[in-house]
Amino acid sequence: MRNRQSSMIVLALAIFLIIIIYFFQSEALFGPMSNTSMNRDQAQSQSEADQGERTATAEPLPIPELLEDTNPHPDQATFDIVSQNGSKTFVNDVETETMGYNGDYLGPVIRVRRGEEVTINVENQLEDELTTIHWHGLEVDGEADGGPHSGILSGETWSPTFTVDQPAATLWYHPHPEKNTGRQVYKGLAGLLFVEDEVSDQLAIPKTYGENDIPLIVQDKQFNADGRFNYHLAMPDIMTGLQGDTMLVNGSIDPYLEVNQEMIRLRILNGSNASIFELAFDSGITFHQIASDGGFLTEPVEMDQLRLGPSERAEILVDFSQVTKGEVVQLMNRNQSFMTFNVEGQAETAFTVPDSLTTIEPIEPSEAVRTRQFVFQGMGPSVNINGKQFDIDRIDETISLGDTEIWEVSNDSGMGMMGGTVHPFHAHGVQFQILDRDGRAPAPNERGWKDTFIVEPGETVRVIATFNSPGVFMYHCHILEHEDAGMMGQFEVK
Template sequence: MKRRKALKWTLIGVGGGVGAVVLGGAGTLGYIWTEAKLDTAGKVDFANPLAVPPLAESTQDPSGARIFKLEIQSGTVAFKDGRETETWGINGPFLGPTIRAKRGEEVAFAVHNGLAEGTSLHWHGMHLPSVMDGGPHQEVEPDGVWAPQWTMNQPAATLWYHPHPHGRTGNHVYRGLAGMFIVDDDESEGLGLPSEYGVDDLPVIVQDRKFNDDNQFQKDGSFMSMQGFLGDAIMVNGTLAPYFDVTTRLVRLRLLNGSVSRLYNFGFSDGRPFSLIATDGGLLPKAWETDGLQLSPGERAEIVVAFEPGEQVVLRSNPAEEGYTGPLGRFNGGDDRLDICEFRAAENLADTTAIPETMGTAPDLAEAEIAAERSFSLSGFNQINGESMDPRRIDFAVREGTVEVWEVDNADGFMHNFHVHDVQYQVLTVDGRVPPERLRGWKDTVQLVPQRKYRLAMRFADYTDPNLPYMYHCHILAHEDSGMMGQFVVLGEGEEIGQVPATGSVHSHG
């Protein structure tokens, strides 16, 4: 399944077109075009049982807060026969445990950095004070300890956590630092949805990797890719060629695109329909039936799929339905077809769960009073509105308690997406039209199809800090690390923008 390296070339231009100076003429160009498509459908042996990340253990302090200890560490993993792969992980050699907490709970963390370089942990999708956010201003030095604490203050949702050091996020995620964070609440627990963790309620962290001849992760960018790295091996929860033994008729899959650059268009090998029940920010008001779901890096979705006794079916990523112009899709993985995980149903399946008629709460910001409108245009590898990230610059301030509408567009012919810290937003329109079904729930990350305008409504509530900013950025991590990111603060009444602290200075060390 390895791609062969083609001849060197020079890329000309960035926008909607691409030119190449290729040695060898049209024949070589045709070879490069053919080799740019990766197709593993029917070629994966599915020899390994799917690993299910353990639930993170916690203790309770005298105040009632739940305390989680997270150790960021290096290690090795035997992904393949031969030499073990050098990796990073959290409470283990690769990836991290699933953190699970309930709305209204007080949670506290003791995050120890056991690596030889600084890193951080950002709680992606979480509504929390900026000082607890784990962004680039909260880098934990080697042997340092960071101790964030906050009250869970949002509906049930599938979130995740990953590093966010300035300029190095992609490398740290690629080496293995990531995990799922599940938020529960009373309403979701009473719905009768599949909910037994690891049985009919599965974390599905999908990532791509590339191995060299010595079984080590290759980190070089893919040939001709404008998104950065694209791997030729797919893993789920750190498992290559995984299979899962199904014991229930309905299974809830918590899909997370945890890759640094790759887009996935999820579906099943037999084209069966499934039900989308939740997006980034939580449960939809009602399920939406589909047979395909496209997720860009950082996006999550919860789906429920039905199985019949004794059958086998493969979760697959099909070629992208949208997101690229011209030939750029093929060179950025848009034409790839990838087998991800095989599901093997038992001869007898338990049938005790169902998808209810009504579930979550619909986004409600379409009629809200708008305090301000802003525009953001993403272009190249490192610019939003013509500027690159400066950790010492606060780009703007918003007022606590207000609703703003941000119009965001991708000015290029290749993929970007847009993530905002602290808030879940409503996609009001896409190019003036009602958004597609998959974008009608609460979102914190959205793929930006080239040349379309996305109007996003978001409410800034509860937390203020004039000095410590939240981030907004492209979640294609090569783009984020190159500077496609900005920062804003949330101000209370009478507050003005303060002075952002130096990166890495706003936490304690052990």
């Protein structure tokens, strides 16, 4: 009994010592916190104290503009993007400092076609700040991928050219500078990128952009009591990533969308820094997921809840034809409403859920020439993969061009009695097929192409891919504060 008590005392002291060590390490990594911002408990108390004073006016859902293609050639496209500082009012009629692409917050939708040669001129107008722009989910060579190696200095322009060679999908773009990705994305640098092809052309699904084909960039934020962004990194935020208590959709708080009594298509991006969303409709409306990160599923999957980790995407079909005119439908995250659909007019076009969507050829495990292991480990500023933190001068894995490999991604970053952290795994320049989770087949909506997938504490996820794009690419946790802290590695395909 005495030995057991001694062991418990030693364990408690060890946990306390770990927390103290992480605190001082976080001070060294992220800078002093007590003098620059409130910790989470203080911020929460302040928020609760001023809740009655903090107001946001509901507005129609903002729809990002489609970026103009300035190239008249039918098989080529040219786009111009500017990263810039800005300001925007979210609550209390107070402006907060933001960043945006071609505007104050977020960016336009870039729409390209399979087979097009695309050039994107990216100008950095941020004040004295380096940035990059990463085409998340796009299968391009490493030189065009936009990772940490492709830094754009303030006042300079980067103009990658690439040929789109992958199925129709909802992708996105965001900055990827070393140790500063979380802050730049949080302040507003993000936008959607649509790939279209013959399959998407032929499917009888809603595709009129802004009317029945609606983009939803869903994020959560913390605001100070005065209505400004509160991007701080107190201890809980270093452990779990920065999570907020206020939901935004396309940069708006509690927006509404007027819809007809018809089927609409929602292209949803979890654009948060760290939060996992569990989305559902309050009225119990079911919906059909038709696409995941890398494109259409083989057939629609009927669901009543959608779970998305940071940077995951899903396209869903929602049928409002059975909803009474004048009824209000709420979109919710974990039973908290954050967007309203006002059902108004009669159906303009009658859509039905297709029986099938596309063909996906499974990659057979027997085709793999190698199996690699990637293990999420550590806590706070000590997070790592396979015991190593990111070093921009080190290549961690080398892959032969055209090879098929199995990657086993495990989450060993649990904290014993203190629980563990979910980690979303993302790799650049490639799309995976999930083979299994702890030996179990993936859920039906995870049986398409995926570039990001959640790994639960203690879980191992096996995926398979063929690496057809040469160059240096990143793999990392897509909790952006973890990525910035070093939970990232590099692989080279050659």
